[in-house]
Amino acid sequence: MDNTTTLLGLLGTGASYGYDLKSRYDRWFGLKKPLAFGQVYTTLTRLMRNGWIVAIGAEAGAGPERKRYGITPAGRARVLEWIFTPEVPSETLQSDLFAKTIIALLLGDDAGRLLDLQRSRHMARMRELTNEKRGAGLAVVLACDHALFHIEADLRWIDLTAARLSQLQAEVKK
């Protein structure tokens, strides 16, 4: 899963302190493995270096200095590009697709469209594999079948998520 762009996407909903950003990340994506604080700040540093976020002032107080981070237009463009670029089908795809879907809903982008784009990418790969099977030996056929069934599982998830987008939208807005 692309943690860097996922964090950037979360900042697209509004400027945030590092701690708040981590909490929001963990709510959606950290159920099994919460994000380490250190990783949040190294990621924010990298995002700033790329010009995708900026620090918005520092507040002096009793505790340590606190900075808020806000997304730049270039950062928002990077999030859009990420959301609408289909992934190469793979076993780790589901978590990335889930992250894109949630971020798209949080930002009011077209989550249905990203699922359609990914579905088309999957179907194109299925057509390639199906053509590879024509006239091939059984070993090749079975290898292609293995890949086809995995892609089909992803497709089922995509279709089911597409059917539940309104429900997910309502949950995201809570």
Next chain:
Amino acid sequence: MNKVETISMSARAPENGSAPLLSARGLRLAFGLTEALRGIDLDCHAGEIIAVTGPSGSGKSTLLHVLAGVLVPDEGTVDYDTVRLTDLDEAGRSRLRLDKFGFVFQYGQLLPDLNAVDNVTIPLLLAGVKRREARRRADAWLDRLGLGECSRKLPGQLSGGQAQRVAIARALATKPTLLFTDEPTGSLDSLAAETVMLALTEAARDANTAVILTTHDPRTAAYADREVVVRDGQITIGGAYG
């Protein structure tokens, strides 16, 4: 957003210079208050194989029936070659279906009292082919689909996959330019479905017959040249970049 892919909201095939064999524009059809089709454009070129997919109740079977001239849309047009299908009366549409179209249904729907070769012979006789020649062609089609040894069996003695291949032979025997098939693998297990789709697509390609099929199964859809996704009576993906 310059790298963002765009999707076509209609389902026209990539330009290849030739006029489409079948062209539908602005199709709308309601059953009572339910809008089954809500403005569909679709082109199918000669020899092209298109899979229409979508969830149950999305309108894909209704679309197939409108394209085949079985149902008449409330609005929109369907042109087959130079004929405006949607301007024909029922008799005209029946004639066109008999002369130019083939059909394969989910359960084959073979005539149960006739053996396999007689089932394939019937449409040839209806088309005016002499009995001896019709029989020869029917046998050749059954051989082509790997059913030579089943030609004297009744439909009840065939497996689901064999019966479906007989239905394909029956549909292709009259050399249609366009074959419509509604869930051709819907009642079959994975292996039989694969055998049927391989037979269907290879036979159709050899005969340069275009195919429009509906399916809810991605593996069946993957045998097509492109996929058209229907949701809520509209095309959401035309496969233009697929």
